[in-house]
Amino acid sequence: MAEQRVVIVGFGNVGRGLVKTLLFKSSKLAKHGVNIVVVGVVDSKGMVYKPEGLRPVELLKMLETPRSGLRSLEVAKQYVDLKELYEKTKPDIHVELTPANYETGEPGLSNIRFALNEGAHVATANKSPLVFDFKGLTELARSRGLVLKYTATVMGASSFLSLLDHMKLQDVYSVRGILNTTSNIVLSLAHEKLVEVERAVEEAIVLGIAERDPSIDIDGYDAAAKLTIISNVIGKPVDFKSIERVSLRGLSLREVVMAIKEGKAWKQVSSIDYRSQKARVALEKVEPGDLLYHVRGAMNGVVIETDTGSYFFMGKGGGGVETAHTVANDILAIALREV
Amino acid sequence: MAEQRVVIVGFGNVGRGLVKTLLFKSSKLAKHGVNIVVVGVVDSKGMVYKPEGLRPVELLKMLETPRSGLRSLEVAKQYVDLKELYEKTKPDIHVELTPANYETGEPGLSNIRFALNEGAHVATANKSPLVFDFKGLTELARSRGLVLKYTATVMGASSFLSLLDHMKLQDVYSVRGILNTTSNIVLSLAHEKLVEVERAVEEAIVLGIAERDPSIDIDGYDAAAKLTIISNVIGKPVDFKSIERVSLRGLSLREVVMAIKEGKAWKQVSSIDYRSQKARVALEKVEPGDLLYHVRGAMNGVVIETDTGSYFFMGKGGGGVETAHTVANDILAIALREV
Known part of the structure; x- marks a missing residue:
């Protein structure tokens, strides 16, 4: 032993x-x-x-x-x-x-x-x-x-990074995912309970899901940090500070309702696109044809596009x-x- | 170097x-x-x-x-x-x-x-x-x-096994997946073109997707072999010969049409359930709420249920x-x- x-x-x-x-x-x-x-x-x-x-x-x-x-x-x-x-x-x-x-x-x-x-x-x-x-x-x-x-x-x-770490010889074109659990729960709450994001954040704090200072999650720092680590594992590092971040806070109830009417959902989508050289944590209105649409609540999910095809992984983000x-x-x- | x-x-x-x-x-x-x-x-x-x-x-x-x-x-x-x-x-x-x-x-x-x-x-x-x-x-x-x-x-x-290999401390309750690409393409063809499985197999042979002798894929040997390897990686080996196999060949056009009418799809589903101690390669009629429903054509997909939650991975099976x-x-x- x-x-x-x-x-x-x-x-x-x-x-x-x-x-x-x-x-x-x-x-x-x-x-x-x-x-x-x-x-x-x-x-x-x-x-x-x-x-x-x-x-x-x-x-x-x-x-x-x-x-x-x-x-x-x-x-x-x-x-x-x-x-x-x-x-x-x-x-x-x-x-x-x-x-x-x-x-x-x-x-x-x-x-x-x-x-x-x-x-x-x-x-x-x-x-x-x-x-x-x-x-x-x-x-x-x-x-x-x-x-x-x-x-x-x-x-x-999850052991997602073990998967990615084994893909060293693929050319990765892009990575696109839902990487921050708190934001995803907050947005799921906003859609399900029809409340504005600020209110959903307050509820998440009360439920113990969000931190008392939720900025790291809600303003995209945590997701940007994960993108930085992913980019390093891929072997094409992106600088943390260069990653564009959009806060969830700006999302209004009107926009949430509009998305629901269109059959879509707002998601905090973190992405690196190596073709356009863009890395960002953004608010995106995604439709059901998008795999990330189905990543709800406490789940995280990532789509990786490479020269050997595309891969999708979904699992619980934390706990x-x-x-x-x-x-x-x-x-x-x-x-x-x-x- | x-x-x-x-x-x-x-x-x-x-x-x-x-x-x-x-x-x-x-x-x-x-x-x-x-x-x-x-x-x-x-x-x-x-x-x-x-x-x-x-x-x-x-x-x-x-x-x-x-x-x-x-x-x-x-x-x-x-x-x-x-x-x-x-x-x-x-x-x-x-x-x-x-x-x-x-x-x-x-x-x-x-x-x-x-x-x-x-x-x-x-x-x-x-x-x-x-x-x-x-x-x-x-x-x-x-x-x-x-x-x-x-x-x-x-x-x-894909590097799926690297992911699984890193999950040594999880208790895996079950694995359920679409693991054989030829069978999945054949079944996708049968549903899309409304032909019986025997005909879809013939077409897949002509297209070079299926082997001239398609038995290894169609009769479930390949999927059972993959289940055996998965079970060994998990650390709870299943004997290849003990895995129940059902051939695709028996599936009739009537059954395909019925599934489509119900909004479902036939899939060759390979599964190990450690609670019921059952391992099998079966024909299952899956519904859209099932992640495996969305694993089409040349894609493979696996759902792993564990004591830390469930995980889903999807990627191209071969090539x-x-x-x-x-x-x-x-x-x-x-x-x-x-x-």
Whole structure:
């Protein structure tokens, strides 16, 4: 049984989902000859580590702490210090689950660089470090013979990026998709309940679907970040800042009603067209003949046009435990490489 | 630039497509730091090899030979002898593109075993060796530290299996798909032209879409083979022989007309349901609410139900050059591992 020592940095929905997934799916991991030992868990205000590995009961206790509340545990450090964490636990794999930050990429960017420089493989669900320095991070990993996996950064609950990553020899003409779950739910609400988008956003906040500050989703930053990562995987990078973004906020009730009358639906469509060299996150009125019309609510969907034909993939966009499965699959893929 | 020496065994549509793909996409390969050198090409009656690598002009000349006609070239051997080929060329990667054989798995089965025993990585588009001995072949590869890739065996023109392979930690409840292109085209023809299936089959043979002996496709062997491979990738193998198969041949014009009147369509649906422990290739009358209804003509599509939600993927099923891209992507993936 190959033992892999893991530190989890970031302990929100996905971090908690990951701890559950690793516990509940340990027999599946064992079937593949892999034993994942969590040696440290870090949130924004504290950390818990144990060189010999945290026991299931200790991990379950962490799940009961509130957000950013690890330090309420007796065993916790009241500060975050990755250097100390690494010196004490010597992890094989670093899991980066800090929140995305489209101003600076931090703290994810520095954390991932630190991990790679310390010789740890990395699995990240945080998009922003890749948006800021995809090339630098992937080259740093490669130069050190390490693996940097980020499958959960696009269509988090699915392995879509594994599919795309295997298509290296295709000429990709365009990618067009619904990549942001919150926006798609908000627009679905607006159409179903016949309310204007501003109202649908408020409802989504109340339902806990949208963040209290929904700008990252509603104004297209999250989708643009995903487009940036997709373009890098394709091998024809697009700069995040150059991606045109249109906010959902401008959409009026009149426009929603008009679309319904025409049998169409408004969608936040993210696209890169390599023929016209355009990348954008736009509001598009799509018709039923368009595959993206059928991507509703919590689903994400992508159409890829290439010189070997077109491909369509649809799956749930996110969710804590679902996205955690994708991160765990990345961890397993790294571990299997090491076996 | 990492040089990888490749032998291509089997020189039909996919083999020829592969030679074209490697020639036309050599700059893409170079961008990834990989140089693929074809050192040998084998068909059923002869072989051509050159330890220093076949030049583009020599490869292009091979493309002009008829099926099983390599031996018509002056430089060709008038026999097939893998031992001689390996001794002379020392390949890094063996590409197995011989035809599927559901009686014995041969010659693919022996060829792949031979290659792995000689220390070559393997990329195969031939399904039947995996159907006969998935476990043995994957274990043989692993025990020797070699890679066995077979992405092109299911939905050949796409990287679907890469997606599925990354979902190791999901609990898969069921897989349901349209996996055989010929059957799907035949059924699409029957619906569009209002002819009985027997007639549509004849037309597909004339159009070169169906084989002269269409049994492998029409009677469900090909789809059952793909289900077997899918089930092995999922980690819950189903025995090929235990898969229920229903032939398309029985479908009458009356039944086709009835389906159209009901707004439905007949499809060859391949499915594994792990809850009921049933695997079958059946004729199903599907309705527009079913995603598989929309998988028409040359397209393939699969719905995967798991404990993290359901996923749908659709793409072209086959085609010589398209499938060759998937094989070439496997070759590149192997080469990148070696870099």
